[in-house]
Amino acid sequence: MDFVKQLPEGWQKQWQTSGFDEPSAIQEQSFLPLSEGKNVRGISPTGTGKTLAYLLPLLLNVKKQEGSQLLILAPSQELAMQIGQVAQEWGKVLELKSQTLIGGANVKRQIEKLKKKPEILIGTPGRILELIRSKKIKSHQLKTIVMDEADLLLQKSELDLTRQILQSAPVDYQLVFYSATADTIENEVNELADDVLTVDAVKEDQSAGKIQHFYIDVPFRKRKDFLQKMLHIPSFYGMVFFNQLADLGAIEEKLSYEALPVVGLASDQNKQMRKLAISQFSQKRAKMLLTTDVGARGLDFPAIDFVVNVDVPQDSVSYAHRAGRTGRMGAEGAVITFINDRTKRDFQRLMKDAGQTAEELFIYDAGFHKERKEADRKNSGKERKGK
Structure with missing residues (x-):
């Protein structure tokens, strides 16, 4: 079934003007059950169009001028704003x-804007619950509640807020969960909703592009220098992830002091600063976006060629979501x-x-190379002989 024809x-014109080709597996498989009002748990790799997978069929069930019927919860402000842009674009x-x-x-x-009775609400749990x-939000009117990046919304730190929102909703409503790693929350999903249909497109979804994995041996104190080298590579445009907010701030300050094209996106910034960073990077006024795992979920910048982990991620889930910022919808990345001796x-x-398997990479002559520079190889050989 090609759901686009339905x-x-x-929307069909918008699909074409947006440059989309064939719908992804998660988009195809989600359309009918969501249209029929079923509770759905959708699982698909990052970069496979999950937002449109749930948004399009659900918007078709929303009725004009009948109050707020569709609520989409997101774990971060950035993701909520991005979903909001997509909802506005297709909803209009x-x-x-x-x-x-x-x-x-x-x-x-x-609150003033809520008086205009928008049919679709997108937000973070704290603000939604407050309203x-x-x-100010008439939750009894809600017909469908979506959890985007559901694994985060159902973590212990967020689960209480999520439950309180659901308890305020009417008895009979559609509950939808989407994530790249939703298989880790099966118990929580089954606790919150009955008869949940699982739509798992992980194995068959081929819409994600080819991603290559590399590592560079970088002494801890040289991390800023290597990022600076990357900024001098003409083809470089990418997101750079840190494990610690303090490290991000320190390196961002040094690179910015040298007037290099970088911006930072951090959890301690206000809304305006975050929005400015996203805007500058998306418009390619900056070649490098420095962030933590706050930027690993949901943010969809077109054609990001590189993802750089300044620190080895905490676990494979974090690595997968960071990696998912590149190689989106068929592109390569x-x-x-x-790494260093301590983190190898x-x-x-x-x-x-x-x-995954990773190859070693080297930086010289304003480019990335899979082989060590000849002069370095000779020097390395001399050092070994000297020992």
Whole structure:
């Protein structure tokens, strides 16, 4: 079934003008059960179009001017804003209104906009619950609740907020869970909803592009220098991930001081600073976006060629979501991880858990190379002989 042919004519035109080709497996498999109002747990690799997979069939079930019927929960402000943009773009063709509700934004303005009765709400759990408690969101009108990046929304730190939102909703509503790693939350999903249909497109979805995995041996104190070398490679455009916020801030400050094209996206920034960083990077005014795992979920920048892990990620799930920022919807990409003598074993264990193999990479002559520079090879040989 090619679900695109079943879409409204305006959407079919938008599909073509957006440059989409064949729908991905998760999009094809999600359309019918979501259209029929079933509870669905969708699992698919990052970069395979999960947002449209649930959004298009659910928007078709929303009725104009009948209050807020569709609620989409997201674990971060960035993801909520991105989903909000997509919902607005596709919803306006059907004359549907949407509103994004996130913490850090002016709550009074949000309340004023809610008076226009948007049919679609997108937001972070804290702000959504705040507005429900103050009766600004009429939760009894909700017909469908979606959890995007459900594995994060059902973690212990967020689960209580999520439960309270669901308890405020009517007795009979559709519950939808989507994530690249939703298979890790089966118990929580079954606790919250009955008769959940699992749509698992991990094995058959071929829409993600080819991603190559590399590592570079980088002494801990040389990390900033190697990032600087990458910025001088003409083809470089990518996201750089840190495990610690303090390390991100220190290196961003040094690179910015040298007037290099970098921006930072961090959890301690206000909404305006985050929005500015995303805008500058998406418009390619900056070649490098420095972030933590806050930027590993949901953010969809077109044509990111490189993902760089300055630190070895904590686990294979974190690695997978970071890697998912590149190689999206058929494009190719590369993931490069900095390692040193202390983290080499951690990296080897991580790659085994992730089911990946990585090649060593070198930087010289303003480019990436799979072989060591000849002069360095000779020097290395002399050092070995000297020993």
